[in-house]
Amino acid sequence: MARFFFLAALLASIASVYGQCGSGNPNAKVTGSGSSFTATRGSTTLYTGSDYRLAIQTAVDSISSGQRVSVIASGSIGASTITIQSGKTFEGCGTIDVGTKSGRGAIEVTNASGVKIPYLTMTGNPYFGLRFFGTKDLELGQITFDLSGGLAIRFDRDQAANTNVKMDTITCKRTGSHCVETWNIDQLQIGSVIARNVGECGLLLQKVTNAKVGLVDGDNVAAGNGYATLRFANQNGKLNGGYATNIYIDKVKSRGGGRGVFCVSESGAAEIGSVDLASNGNNAILLENCYNVNIKGGTVNGGGPVRLAARTEFANSKDIAITLKVDGTEVQENPCTANKTKWSLTGNGKRTICT
Numbered sequence: 001m002a003r004f005f006f007l008a009a010l011l012a013s014i015a016s017v018y019g020q021c022g023s024g025n026p027n028a029k030v031t032g033s034g035s036s037f038t039a040t041r042g043s044t045t046l047y048t049g050s051d052y053r054l055a056i057q058t059a060v061d062s063i064s065s066g067q068r069v070s071v072i073a074s075g076s077i078g079a080s081t082i083t084i085q086s087g088k089t090f091e092g093c094g095t096i097d098v099g100t101k102s103g104r105g106a107i108e109v110t111n112a113s114g115v116k117i118p119y120l121t122m123t124g125n126p127y128f129g130l131r132f133f134g135t136k137d138l139e140l141g142q143i144t145f146d147l148s149g150g151l152a153i154r155f156d157r158d159q160a161a162n163t164n165v166k167m168d169t170i171t172c173k174r175t176g177s178h179c180v181e182t183w184n185i186d187q188l189q190i191g192s193v194i195a196r197n198v199g200e201c202g203l204l205l206q207k208v209t210n211a212k213v214g215l216v217d218g219d220n221v222a223a224g225n226g227y228a229t230l231r232f233a234n235q236n237g238k239l240n241g242g243y244a245t246n247i248y249i250d251k252v253k254s255r256g257g258g259r260g261v262f263c264v265s266e267s268g269a270a271e272i273g274s275v276d277l278a279s280n281g282n283n284a285i286l287l288e289n290c291y292n293v294n295i296k297g298g299t300v301n302g303g304g305p306v307r308l309a310a311r312t313e314f315a316n317s318k319d320i321a322i323t324l325k326v327d328g329t330e331v332q333e334n335p336c337t338a339n340k341t342k343w344s345l346t347g348n349g350k351r352t353i354c355t
């Protein structure tokens, strides 16, 4: 509990230091609507015309590190990419509609440090809404996606790693794929990920170390597939060759959809303060070949089973501790984990576990 309040307070500060979107005197601005947009820097007009993307990119390119651009206008950038360079603050105050550019982000920050995006509202169907790699000291504030498909936030797998990433509140509606997919981040702090009618994961952590997350809240996430409201995969949490706890999640809530919590492929080093899972269409919780996972409390109500399992391709799960009230669904452990799972179960759910 103490950790939750501490983290919430810490993350609340990310957005609050910026004031309202577009307030004060942003160094550059994009204004207009319909088919007429203007980019200005101070009193200088940089661009006037019908190309919303060009207006935005011109404004971004015109500011220096340490300066801020506010996109006041709403419009569509189509199937294209806006690039934000090191040290710049980008505020999306209007609604930025985007199209699908294969393999690319509608907005990208790559090999850059100190970029801040305190506000952003995106609609449309991006390949990736926001795409990142090689970032350092990246800050995302209040970021909202209301999409018709695509993946909202993606940190690349096969590119340079990231250090010190902060996100305040990420809200996703109707992504076809994940809301937040991370790879290769050391030092990640997230306030909340709110996922509604999301196709794949709410929050997916892969090869992330030293993470602190407040809330992951999913409703109808990953329906009909093997993803989950919260998923750890691909050696998530593995640090210096071991699995000492370094991934802290305060709370996971999930309703309906597919899985609630899913840990797989040699991930772990994780502590989840509490879960509130109900009516999940697949396993409420599945831990498969995971090492050092402690679920410290909470409830599972109906839906698919709470399940500890293992595939033969990786070492069996070990060092698992689960304190949980499970009603209306089964608790299964097969095979028995190495180093004996510490179960502390209440509720009426049938148990097929190793004791």
Ligand SMILES: *[C@@H]1O[C@H](CO)[C@@H](O)[C@H](O)[C@H]1NC(C)=O
Residues within 6 Å of the ligand: 110, 111, 134, 160
């Ligand atoms: C990003 O930075 C890394 C490390 O400096 C470098 O190896 C890589 O080529 C850069 N990628 C791009 C696309 O610039």
Ligand SMILES: *[C@@H]1O[C@H](CO)[C@@H](O)[C@H](O)[C@H]1NC(C)=O
Residues within 6 Å of the ligand: 318, 319, 339
């Ligand atoms: C088993 O658990 C004990 C106590 O928690 C720990 O010290 C030990 O490292 C674990 N053994 C293995 C093989 O992980």
